[in-house]
Amino acid sequence: xxxxxxxxxxxxxxxxxxxxxxxxxxxxxxxxxxxxxxxxxxxxxxxxxxxxxxxxxxxxxxxxxxxxxxxxxxxxxxxxxxxxxxxxxxxxxxxxxxxxxxxxxxxxxxxxxxx
Amino acid sequence: xxxxxxxxxxxxxxxxxxxxxxxxxxxxxxxxxxxxxxxxxxxxxxxxxxxxxxxxxxxxxxxxxxxxxxxxxxxxxxxxxxxxxxxxxxxxxxxxxxxxxxxxxxxxxxxxx
Numbered sequence: 001x002x003x004x005x006x007x008x009x010x011x012x013x014x015x016x017x018x019x020x021x022x023x024x025x026x027x028x029x030x031x032x033x034x035x036x037x038x039x040x041x042x043x044x045x046x047x048x049x050x051x052x053x054x055x056x057x058x059x060x061x062x063x064x065x066x067x068x069x070x071x072x073x074x075x076x077x078x079x080x081x082x083x084x085x086x087x088x089x090x091x092x093x094x095x096x097x098x099x100x101x102x103x104x105x106x107x108x109x110x111x112x113x114x115x
Numbered sequence: 116x117x118x119x120x121x122x123x124x125x126x127x128x129x130x131x132x133x134x135x136x137x138x139x140x141x142x143x144x145x146x147x148x149x150x151x152x153x154x155x156x157x158x159x160x161x162x163x164x165x166x167x168x169x170x171x172x173x174x175x176x177x178x179x180x181x182x183x184x185x186x187x188x189x190x191x192x193x194x195x196x197x198x199x200x201x202x203x204x205x206x207x208x209x210x211x212x213x214x215x216x217x218x219x220x221x222x223x224x225x226x227x228x
Binding site: 004006031033035041042043044045048055056058089091095100101102103104105106107108109111 | 144145146147148150155156157158159160163165203205206207213214215216217218219220221
């Protein structure tokens with residue numbers, strides 16, 4: 001069964017450094033998302049992406065964050081200058097065309113640790 | 116602020132028992148999803164419910180969407196140790212145009228033999 005994949009599984013970085021988290025959505029999916037989950041807290045929406053542009057973003061997704069679909073298979077989340085509070089699990093998700101609104105398939109996540 | 120409240124937060128039962136987990140809100144949702152999440156992994160989609168009053172079954176799991184589309188429940192019959200895990204509900208608010216999901220905090224289920 002097709003799955004969303006994410007790399008790396010764990011990323012450790014120093015405060016102020018840039019990080020790029022990578023995702024390969026399910027191949028025939030058209031809608032892509034990033035969420036994050038700070039340890040012990042709820043999963044929170046960051047951004048959605050469709051047709052090569054951001055379709056929706058949350059208050060968390062400030063100017064330090066950006067997303068890109070550099071080719072036909074990858075979807076990336078960049079954090080320009082990481083802060084301690086960016087430490088979290090970051091999940092990529094995708095939905096196919098025609099999916100029920102809200103039906104999203106999640107990847108295994110990247111654990112980001114900012115020191 | 117849209118909220119999804121899940122109860123109970125923790126549930127510890129013996130194998131073979133039945134249980135129900137609840138997901139409640141004061142807001143209306145276009146759809147509601149139930150996910151299961153293992154420690155250190157991503158949420159795995161179990162089911163999506165869309166229509167008020169809808170009931171879906173997945174083996175021993177029964178999911179129901181409230182008539183007003185503000186709440187949902189997950190009922191597990193004859194729980195097994197393999198059902199142990201974190202169960203999350205998530206919804207797409209009806210009054211928002213986008214597809215961002217709002218998540219509940221989850222119910223941690225522990226089934227012992």
